[in-house]
Amino acid sequence: MILFSRRRGFTLVELLVVIAIIGVLIALLLPAVQQAREAARRMSCSNNMKQIGIAQHNYHDTFRKLPYGSFNLREAWPSNGTNWRTLILPMMEQGNIVDNLRFTTTSNFMAGGAAGGNYLSENRVLEDLVLEAYRCPSSALDELKGHNNDHAMNANYVGNQGAARPIPGPNPNMGTKDCGHGWSCNNGVLVANQNYGFKDITDGTSNTMMVWEQSGFVNKVNRTSNYYGAWYGSRHPRSVDDPAGCGDLWQTGTSCLRFAPNSNIVQTGATEAMYRNNTVVNSEHPGGIMGLLSDGSVRFIPEVLDFETLKRIACRYDGQVIGSF
Template sequence: MTSLSPRFRRSGFTLVELLVVIAIIGVLIALLLPAVQQAREAARRMQCSNNLKQLGLAMHNYHDTYQAFPSGYIHVNVADNKGHWTWSAFILPFMELGNVSDVLQVGKVKASDALSAHQDVMQAKYDTFICPSDTGPSVSSTSKCAGCAIENASGTNLGLSKTSYVAVNSSAYVRANQATNFGDGTTGATGMFFKDSDTRMRDITDGTSNTLMVAERAYILNNEWFGSSELFATRDKNAKGPDNHQHPDKANYDQGLYRTLCTTLFSPNITIGSTTSTNKAENHGMSSMHPGGAMAVFADGSVSFLPETIHSNTTGTTDTVMEYLGNMQDGQVIGAY
């Protein structure tokens, strides 16, 4: 029998050749996907940096208008579990959200009354207050912690709009009143934001480029709940203000102040339960889904990435770079971190 002429022969891949091609394509995809993910994270980190720049600019515009930065929260006489307006609610007009501020009448009516009248507004999503790398719901969960919600005027417990950003309260545990001794932070808040704070530029004696103003907090990091923060208000405990380390009825610190303010006592992205802290308050610090650290804005408006390798401790004295960054009057020179 004669063989077929070349023009009648079938062309194609053998099984071995096909398997080799598939293997090569698989390798290329495996190499390409991490690069795509890294590019996406770089874009998200840039957007987060832009959000913090906007927050820093809003803080400065607020200061120019009122000759002081907004208070960490404004204390008013409210019943247990009702809300106190916070710093992030007061800067809404300077974040191109003046319409939201006008509708809610921030600072003019009580937060819980505003929640009753405008629940949809106080549970909406505001992208400029959310890191695009962060996870979790856009409304804080009432099942996660008592302080993640406030009661409206009729006593219904409701979550609030989420934000990924918290103002810096102290170099030690979160406290409501300003420190009388800035050397250790045990007498009160050493940072810029606390109860009725109204901090001015001249109060930041360490210099605005050496003092943190606002930082990130993740919703969940390494399977541990950090909870991000609530945008508009912080929850009262027993009609004595939000829970904190100076609260007369302090216990668990889960009803209030750390939900909107943070400490620099811990390194960024610290593992919960990894310190000698007796109350395991590591989620009162700063954290993010960005690999290696968290973003923060300084009092001069500059934004920096703080690596999680910055040393911290819980000795009670201000003696680490992280603590220096959160203390506006410690008199310490901050080196490279």
């Protein structure tokens, strides 16, 4: 007699149960995977800022001062200046880029577009140039595509111009002025048409912000300080405390802290345009932004941090020294 064994497979119910279990496991694991990816992106963003900090310190060692936050060399339009992002390139092993730039009264740094749509001639090396050291991996902003052209990089890090009125301390107006585009400040570290040394940071380099992360959207629009691209400077050569006045001082590369991190405030004359002086500092990191202190250390700044404390960190000489944060 020949015996036949009956081989039994999965029933439909068993198969559905297995599929359901796998689905539950994936649902449980997916947030952990996303968190791990964000942690890696945040670490990369932090490393970028550390690299910027080292470059700033090397610049200071070379010139005995920090770079201009932004600057211009003439009153005539179009402007010809640039900002700190360009000035520290040699200290970030990007000297070959600077070797191909001209810093003259007739050159400009509009990276692919200028007033009236004119193209650059002498500084075309900046066109379509993207440096990963100036990009946070978490950012959803376009690498290129800014105001007036699609060939200029959007940088994700902005210089600390200081704290807007009212600032902490006995003088709420110290180092701030209305220059026509929100509060302009020179109570920070990287400001328009002026530069300072570490000796000018009297609150201490470990208590004063140098560079903020600025890599997110404000009300679903890119309103970061990237007017004409990452490399543009100031509208004119006057500073906040110029005796002749500072009217129409719009610029790229720095921001005077007026609103809390990750705010969605769109205020005409302050945050609604990329060239304003009070562009919001922000990020795609959950719960806060990265910040580079003047001593070269990088901190994660929680968006729930008391705003007065944050203003104290933004101001270099208000005398309101803080503890750990």
